[in-house]
Structure formats: C-alpha cells, structure tokens
Amino acid sequence: MAKHPAEDSSAPDGFRQTRVPLPRHASLALLAIDDEAEILELIRRWLAELPLHVHTATTAASGFELAKTFRPGMVLLDVKLPDQDGLKLLPQLLANDPGCEVVLMTGYSSVESAVEAMRLGAADYLPKPIAMTRLLEIVRSWHKRASVYLRTVQLDQVASQKAVFEGIVGRSPAMLDLFDKLQRIAPHFTNVLITGETGTGKDLVASVLHKLSPRRDRPFVVCNCAAIAETLFESELFGHTKGAFTGAYMARPGLIETASGGTLFLDEVGEIPLAVQAKFLRFLQSREVQRVGDPTVRVVDVNIIAATNRNLEELSGQGRFRSDLYYRLSTVTVGIPRLSQRMEDLGPLIQHFLTLCSRLYGKPQLDLTRRARALLRSYPWPGNVRELQNAIHYAAMMCRADLIDIEDLPETIALHPKSRTEHGGSKVLTLAEAELAHVIEVLELAGGNRSKAADILGISRSTLYRILEKAGLDPARGHGEHGEEIAQTGT
Ligand SMILES: Nc1ncnc2c1ncn2[C@@H]1O[C@H](COP(=O)(O)OP(=O)(O)O)[C@@H](O)[C@H]1O
Ligand SMILES: [Mg+2]
Structure with missing residues (x-):
C-alpha cells in the first residue's frame, strides 16, 4: 500500500482536521470530604506522591459544589458531616457523575451501613480510624485504571482528529487501504461496485467517490432500487413518453438522463428486477437510453456507482442476478468490512458521533463512562456503524448531564449477553x-x-x-x- 496521506505533515486535499475538545473530567482529580481538617491534611500528605489534583471540603454542600466543578474521578466521603449525612450525598454525587467512584469513610462502622453504602453504589468502604496504607492502595488502584482510561480516550481523540477522510472516519489498516483506493479510483472510474453489510458506510463512500471525481459539480442522483415498485422500474431508470402507460400524464426523463454528466448511484442494486437488468446492461454497453414508448435514442454520459449488501455472485449463481451484468459492474469493486472486523475504528467513530451529538443537542462535549465504553467495545455491532451512530444519538438524548452511562444506551446493547459477560470480565x-x-x-x-x-x-x-x-x-x-x-x- 502506498504511504497513507494522513501520515504526511501537510494535510493534502481530502483530509480535514476536526478539533475535538477534551471532555471536562479529562484530568485526574480526587475530592475528599470530611469535617475534620486534620484528616483532610493527612489524606493530602499520603496522596502527595500521586500525580493528582486533590480537592478538599469540610461540608457536604461545599463538597458537592466542588464535585460539580472539578468532576473528580474518586470521592473520599465521610459519612458523618455537619450539614448532611454522607449516605444521602452519595446518590447525588453519582447522579452528577455516574463514572465517579465514591469511597465511604466512617467512624461508626457497622455491617449494615457498609451494606447500605454498597447498595447505594459506593465503590468501597473504609472504617475509621482510617488505615492510610489501605486508603493509598484503593486510590492507587483507581488512579492506575483512570490513567490508562484517560490515555486511551486522549489517543482516540487525537486519532479521530487525524483519521477522517472526507467525512469517513477510520484508522484501521482496512479503512486506510480503502481511503487510498478511493483516491486512486475517483479521478478515473466509470463503474464502481461498493459491497458491504448494511450500515458499513456504502452511501457515504459513494458520495465521497462522486465528490472526489472530476464530475463533482455535476448531479449526483440516487436511485434506491429497493424502494421502486417492479412495474415502475423501467420508466424510473429510462424515463417515458406522455401516455406510455396509465398514469404517464407527461413525458419524463429517467434517473439515468437526470444524472447526465454526473453520477448515478444505484443503491441496493441486487434488487433490480431481472427484466430491467437486461435493459440496464445494454445501456452500460452502449451508453444509450430509450424512454419507455419513445423510439428516440439518446446518448447519456454518466458514471455509475452501484452498492449492495447482498452477495451478487451468489445471487447470479441462483439465477437471480444476471452474471453478465455482475461482471460488468464489478470490474472495480470497493469492499467495506463490517465494523467488528475493524474495531480500531470504534474509538474514533465514538468520538466523532459524540462530537456531532454534542453540537446537535446543544450539550457540552459528551463523553462515556469507562464501563459504557468497555461495553461498546465488547458488543458485536451487527448493524455496523449505523447501529453505533443510532446508539450514541439515543444515549445523547437520554443522558442527564454530559456523561453517558450504560443505562443511557439502547437496551439491545446494554442487555446483550456477549456485552454482559465480557464486560463482567469473567470469560x-x-x-x-x-x-x-x-x-x-x-x-x-x-x-x-x-x-x-x-x-x-x-x-x-x-x-x-x-x-x-x-x-x-x-x-x-x-x-x-x-x-x-x-x-x-x-x-
Ligand atoms: N466510517 C464512517 N465515518 C463516519 N460516519 C460513518 C462511517 N460509516 C458510516 N457512517 C455513517 O453511518 C450511517 C450509515 O452509513 P451508510 O452509508 O448509510 O451505510 P450503508 O449504506 O452501508 O447501509 C450514515 O449516517 C453514515 O454517515
Ligand atoms: Mg445504504
């Protein structure tokens, strides 16, 4: 494969850099809330060795304000506070940021309150007097996980800024090859066949091919072959004269003529009825059209992009698609792999859709909790990029603040058995x-x-x-x- 243009420092045509702001909680911060200043000081000293912002508060109210401002990834929370019970603050903290890990500290340690704390979603529980080595251990372990996570998110963001080719996001070897191929095909093609499962981006690739072709300023006409009634197919493609059939009140050019000088995109080309396939093949060979009921022969100069999620070779083996048409269409083929075969693209795609949705719904830069991200990584994505796009749009509407958690995702994903078991970590x-x-x-x-x-x-x-x-x-x-x-x- 030729050197990918994204590696060049001077971004060539086709590569647009989109700036993705870092999520607000992208720094590692910890918040300790305790009414005893000495304890807060002790915590500060013990945690000084970690690269971490430590914020402290002596009341529940001031602690909650700090939590909203700094989005700490971990909160050390005293149960007995002057203005409010820590157990009451816990759910508020989690509602503010479902990804936050709250460790409760209390001098009135009892089994019931520990159980209650865990039920309310606390990550851990420390009896007072605090065993500082245990505290350090807990914070260290969270810090390690959070740093790795932060690093992957940052890498994804950097990658998603680089890995965009004409609006197509991708950084997997397969997609880089595809970008390369599109650039080489675009200036010269007359017929291209795009194959790929539904939702892999065939429409997107078709429009990019047109945009990069010398015909970019001429029409790009889409014909969705799955949506046309069999009886109307021929006149849709080739046009008709006035009175050619009942309902043909006036003469009309077909989609082929409409696309004249530009590109005709035949989406779901496998759905063209056999009779029309023969006529279409004749057009491809002669580049001439005849409107239904009209003997006039018109020469039309048009590029053809066809797309299908079916296996045309198999269909032609079954006699459901003309093999001569298949060979004619498939001289240049662009295959888009399914998303599960290029999971390197998932991070940049997630980032891309999060940024789009933030703008669309007028929210601050949206982000995912670590566990929601892990869930998306273990899901098999049968509906490919479209399913991912829908999932993020749905979650962006559902989530209360700007952080998407598991329960904000569509239940097909949240409840998928594979997601569950792998997310749980035990295979x-x-x-x-x-x-x-x-x-x-x-x-x-x-x-x-x-x-x-x-x-x-x-x-x-x-x-x-x-x-x-x-x-x-x-x-x-x-x-x-x-x-x-x-x-x-x-x-
Ligand atoms: N690599 C990609 N980068 C950005 N958006 C994508 C990508 N692939 C697909 N999409 C988006 O996902 C949706 C589905 O893609 P589409 O081209 O309609 O798929 P198909 O035609 O293969 O069913 C579209 O909104 C498209 O813009
Ligand atoms: Mg499509």
Whole structure:
C-alpha cells in the first residue's frame, strides 16, 4: 500500500482536521470530604506522591459544589458531616457523575451501613480510624485504571482528529487501504461496485467517490432500487413518453438522463428486477437510453456507482442476478468490512458521533463512562456503524448531564449477553450465569414477551420469573441490574 496521506505533515486535499475538545473530567482529580481538617491534611500528605489534583471540603454542600466543578474521578466521603449525612450525598454525587467512584469513610462502622453504602453504589468502604496504607492502595488502584482510561480516550481523540477522510472516519489498516483506493479510483472510474453489510458506510463512500471525481459539480442522483415498485422500474431508470402507460400524464426523463454528466448511484442494486437488468446492461454497453414508448435514442454520459449488501455472485449463481451484468459492474469493486472486523475504528467513530451529538443537542462535549465504553467495545455491532451512530444519538438524548452511562444506551446493547459477560470480565461462566445469559437472549428474541420466551425455553413462566428474580432482574418491573428496562411487549 502506498504511504497513507494522513501520515504526511501537510494535510493534502481530502483530509480535514476536526478539533475535538477534551471532555471536562479529562484530568485526574480526587475530592475528599470530611469535617475534620486534620484528616483532610493527612489524606493530602499520603496522596502527595500521586500525580493528582486533590480537592478538599469540610461540608457536604461545599463538597458537592466542588464535585460539580472539578468532576473528580474518586470521592473520599465521610459519612458523618455537619450539614448532611454522607449516605444521602452519595446518590447525588453519582447522579452528577455516574463514572465517579465514591469511597465511604466512617467512624461508626457497622455491617449494615457498609451494606447500605454498597447498595447505594459506593465503590468501597473504609472504617475509621482510617488505615492510610489501605486508603493509598484503593486510590492507587483507581488512579492506575483512570490513567490508562484517560490515555486511551486522549489517543482516540487525537486519532479521530487525524483519521477522517472526507467525512469517513477510520484508522484501521482496512479503512486506510480503502481511503487510498478511493483516491486512486475517483479521478478515473466509470463503474464502481461498493459491497458491504448494511450500515458499513456504502452511501457515504459513494458520495465521497462522486465528490472526489472530476464530475463533482455535476448531479449526483440516487436511485434506491429497493424502494421502486417492479412495474415502475423501467420508466424510473429510462424515463417515458406522455401516455406510455396509465398514469404517464407527461413525458419524463429517467434517473439515468437526470444524472447526465454526473453520477448515478444505484443503491441496493441486487434488487433490480431481472427484466430491467437486461435493459440496464445494454445501456452500460452502449451508453444509450430509450424512454419507455419513445423510439428516440439518446446518448447519456454518466458514471455509475452501484452498492449492495447482498452477495451478487451468489445471487447470479441462483439465477437471480444476471452474471453478465455482475461482471460488468464489478470490474472495480470497493469492499467495506463490517465494523467488528475493524474495531480500531470504534474509538474514533465514538468520538466523532459524540462530537456531532454534542453540537446537535446543544450539550457540552459528551463523553462515556469507562464501563459504557468497555461495553461498546465488547458488543458485536451487527448493524455496523449505523447501529453505533443510532446508539450514541439515543444515549445523547437520554443522558442527564454530559456523561453517558450504560443505562443511557439502547437496551439491545446494554442487555446483550456477549456485552454482559465480557464486560463482567469473567470469560468462563458459571452454570447460573450461562442460564441467565441465555434467558436474556431468548427474551430479546421474543421481543420481551415473557410467555413466548418461556415457551421457547421449554420452561414455565414462573420458572422464568424465578431465574430473573434470582439475578436481581425484577420481573414485575422489568428492570435490569443497572436499572435498564427489559422490553415488555405484553407478558
Ligand atoms: N466510517 C464512517 N465515518 C463516519 N460516519 C460513518 C462511517 N460509516 C458510516 N457512517 C455513517 O453511518 C450511517 C450509515 O452509513 P451508510 O452509508 O448509510 O451505510 P450503508 O449504506 O452501508 O447501509 C450514515 O449516517 C453514515 O454517515
Ligand atoms: Mg445504504
């Protein structure tokens, strides 16, 4: 492969640099809230060795203000504060920033309050008097994780600034090859076939090819072959005379003529009816069109880009697509791999869509919590980039502040068994976990309908309920462990 232009310091045509601001909480900050100044001083001293901003507060109210301003990744929180119980502040801190890890400290240590703290979402619990070595251990471990995370986010942002070719985001070897190929094809092509699963970016690539071609100032006409009724196909493409058929009140040029001098994009080309395929092939060979009912022959100079998510070779083997047309169309082919085969692109794509959504919804630069990001990385993306785009748009609308957490994501992703198990970190499942994952998968298949799911699983509805209940997924309310709703279309 030729040296990729993105590596050149002088950005050549086609490469646009987009500036992505860093998320607000992108620095490592810790907040300690305790009414005893000596304890805060002690914490400061013990944590001095870490590259960290340490903020301190002696009341719940001033602590909460600092949390909102500095977005600390970790909060050390005293339970007994002069103005408010720490256990009450905990949920407020988490609502402000779901990614924040709160460690509770208390002199009135009891098993119940520890359990209550964990239930409310505390990351850890330290009895007073504080064992400072234990505290340092907890902070160090968080600091290490947070630094790695910060580094990946920063790398993703730098990468996403560089890895944009005419609006197509990508930095995987496959996409860099594709950018290279587009640049070489664009000046010269007459026919190109773009292949790829749905949502991989075929429309986007087609418009970029046109934009980079010498015909960029001429029309780019889109024909969505999947949306045209079979009987109207021929006249859509080739046009018709007045009265050529019922409803043809006046003469009309077809899409081929409309695109004259420019590019005709035939999306879902595999859907063209066989009879029209023959006529279209004749056009490709002669570059002449005849409107339906009109003997006049018109020469049309037009570039053709065809796209398909089907395997045309297979279709032609089955006699459903003309093999001669397939060979004609596929002399130059651009294949776009599915997203799961180029996960290096995921980070820059996420960043790209977060920035777009921030602008679209007038929010400050949006970001994801670490666990939400991990979830997106383990999801298999059957709907490719389009599914990712939809997920981020959805989450951008759902999230309360500017930080997207797991429960803001569409439930197909949040509840996906593969996401769950891999996100949980343990690859080898216990029987109960495997059972639960399977039950969730079947529930998803059944559109959330529990009776149907129970039928498919060959168990009674009450057994299904028992399994969900045992896992903390309250079947009556349909809430998951992260508070996600499980779709409930009838039960
Ligand atoms: N590499 C990419 N960079 C940026 N946006 C992309 C990329 N791939 C796809 N998209 C976006 O995802 C959506 C789906 O892409 P589209 O071109 O319609 O896919 P397809 O035609 O293959 O189904 C579009 O909004 C498109 O702009
Ligand atoms: Mg498409």
